[in-house]
Amino acid sequence: RIPKTTVYRLSVYYRALSNLEEEGVDSISSADLSEIAGFSAAQIRKDLTYYGQFGRPGRGYVVSHLKSQLRTILGIDRDWSVALVGVGRLGRALLAYKGFRKQNFIIEAAFDNDPEKVGKEFSGVRVYHQDEMDKVIRSKKIEMGIVTVPEEVAEIIVAKLIDAGIKAILSFAHLPSIFSNGIKVNQVDLSIEMEGLSYYLTHSK
Amino acid sequence: RIPKTTVYRLSVYYRALSNLEEEGVDSISSADLSEIAGFSAAQIRKDLTYYGQFGRPGRGYVVSHLKSQLRTILGIDRDWSVALVGVGRLGRALLAYKGFRKQNFIIEAAFDNDPEKVGKEFSGVRVYHQDEMDKVIRSKKIEMGIVTVPEEVAEIIVAKLIDAGIKAILSFAHLPSIFSNGIKVNQVDLSIEMEGLSYYLTHSK
Ligand SMILES: NC(=O)c1ccc[n+]([C@@H]2O[C@H](COP(=O)([O-])OP(=O)(O)OC[C@H]3O[C@@H](n4cnc5c(N)ncnc54)[C@H](O)[C@@H]3O)[C@@H](O)[C@H]2O)c1
Ligand SMILES: NC(=O)c1ccc[n+]([C@@H]2O[C@H](COP(=O)([O-])OP(=O)(O)OC[C@H]3O[C@@H](n4cnc5c(N)ncnc54)[C@H](O)[C@@H]3O)[C@@H](O)[C@H]2O)c1
Known part of the structure; x- marks a missing residue:
């Protein structure tokens, strides 16, 4: 059973990535995502690692890829x-x-x-x-x-x-x-x- | 800067303790509080230790005492x-x-x-x-x-x-x-x- 606060953070990461995609940003480090989302970079890495390897060491996350992964994890890739x-x-x-x-x-x-x-x-x-x-x-x-x-x-x-x-x-x-x-x-x-x-x-x- | 999800959990603990007090429960272990609140006992202890020593080793938390501490921490002990x-x-x-x-x-x-x-x-x-x-x-x-x-x-x-x-x-x-x-x-x-x-x-x- 995943705590409610973890799922909440995934929703917050998803919205941050959606905004970044709209601004034309291609990739982002966990440190920069931390600034936008309001959670520590360590917390972000821990939350995301639970679901798979999304980042590339030293090069951060690909915004569109991570966003679509979160969409599937949150179950909002369907009506x-x-x-x-x-x-x-x-x-x-x-x-x-x-x-x-x-x-x-x-x-x-x-x-x-x-x-x-x-x-x-x-x-x-x-x-x-x-x-x-x-x-x-x-x-x-x-x-x-x-x-x-x-x-x-x-x-x-x-x-x-x-x-x-x-x-x-x-x-x-x-x-x-x-x-x-x-x-x-x-x-x-x-x-x-x-x-x-x-x-x-x-x-x- | 405390993450928003930590403050959220404090509010959830406060409501769980309020219900327990209404039911006449005097003390509770972090394991039992975990069942009611929906967060792990380790998470509860970690959240609370940040603010001080509220539990008594082996005997758990005093419900009325922890509730009033959380009231002050959350700032809801005033209008x-x-x-x-x-x-x-x-x-x-x-x-x-x-x-x-x-x-x-x-x-x-x-x-x-x-x-x-x-x-x-x-x-x-x-x-x-x-x-x-x-x-x-x-x-x-x-x-x-x-x-x-x-x-x-x-x-x-x-x-x-x-x-x-x-x-x-x-x-x-x-x-x-x-x-x-x-x-x-x-x-x-x-x-x-x-x-x-x-x-x-x-x-x-
Ligand atoms: N975040 C959420 O989960 C959530 C949920 C529901 C609604 N909303 C949002 O809440 C807002 C209100 O929704 P609603 O259904 O009550 O809308 P509504 O149109 O019924 O109410 C808006 C009120 O704001 C007043 N208003 C407009 N301009 C104003 C101004 N310059 N100064 C003061 N008052 C002004 C209007 O006269 C009206 O009374 C919307 O922005 C809506 O998107 C958010
Ligand atoms: N949790 C929160 O943060 C929060 C915030 C605002 C309101 N609320 C709660 O939301 C609820 C609704 O608030 P409101 O201001 O819209 O109240 P309201 O009285 O305006 O609306 C209640 C609606 O429920 C309908 N209703 C009553 N009995 C029903 C039944 N058996 N079957 C189907 N419909 C029935 C009524 O006809 C009415 O249209 C309340 O319980 C209120 O406490 C919670």
Whole structure:
């Protein structure tokens, strides 16, 4: 089991390499990549060596090659179909966010239990009733879920997604327990991002 | 400069300890904390040793003591005042999110340039016009900023926050460049969270 922070760093390296490729940079040393990515050169070499030999001793990494290797390692060399449940303030902001599709995450359907929203489209995505989750998720072969419902119904919604065959879920609502084997549930807590700032301000005085 | 992923892990340890304290657990070994937090016991010991000796050899960590130490290290043992700029879909979802206040991040003012929103309140927070940013931020002694404006104006808004004396910013809009010394700008990219899922599904087949 690879720690979440290692996968996070791979995503950061991938974005740094994408920017370098756009700027026409052909190759880069782990020391220079370290400056851009914000992690030590030793950490970068350690992370990448786990997956294979990508650098050429003394000549660094070939930007386009390493980028495409990371794309495969992260699994973003193909499209992923996503269901979003809870078309409220946060749900609608995520439906409008262009960053998901840019990385090949395509929100194919949204679900809600509010009759005012069912049948409508937000950012081109149709809203179905929560009762249709199983039928729609199976017929569209949806593989991932995003949960943006109120906390009190989050666990029920996650269980429904799992019942419909979904094996990887991103939840913004706090969940009380660990889920069953073979199902990945990542929780987002944006207050953790704020703690990155309070840490910095506290230690930089 | 501590890597962002180390600070992230401290936040995860803090939440695990908070849950343990609520369950009435008095002490815990790094091995047991590893199970809950999702990072190796060696990583936990390495992270914590950097800040001091918290464990008792052979008897583990005292939950309440380690939790309060982490609170101080993360800087969440005091209130932080926050300004949010861009009261759109995402901005309003963040204004409504109770997780910020729970960790002592208090959004004191919001700003927008849409006359329909200026003067209104969302989730108890008053919206001022973007032109009033400098005056309101200084008079309320606001220390942090959250940026949820469209990408094309993000850089201007970040510069305005810095001019108003803010030294730590969380941006949801993509920013092109690195900012000046002494200012911390963290960018959130939720597609990175989705890549944690595609990585898992790709490697767990
Ligand atoms: N983790 C974070 O950092 C973070 C940040 C912001 C919001 N949130 C969380 O995200 C969630 C959504 O926040 P919001 O501001 O968008 O709330 P909201 O009330 O605006 O939206 C919730 C939506 O869920 C729908 N819903 C309720 N019960 C449902 C059910 N059984 N099935 C399907 N849909 C259902 C509602 O009709 C509504 O459209 C909340 O749990 C909130 O705490 C988390
Ligand atoms: N990084 C992520 O993971 C992520 C996820 C979702 C959205 N986003 C980003 O967050 C931003 C907001 O998204 P949204 O869906 O809420 O957009 P939105 O259009 O609903 O809201 C934008 C708000 O900014 C205001 N605004 C525009 N120009 C302004 C200015 N000069 N000064 C002050 N306010 C101004 C608008 O009036 C509006 O209220 C976008 O940049 C979007 O790409 C990022």
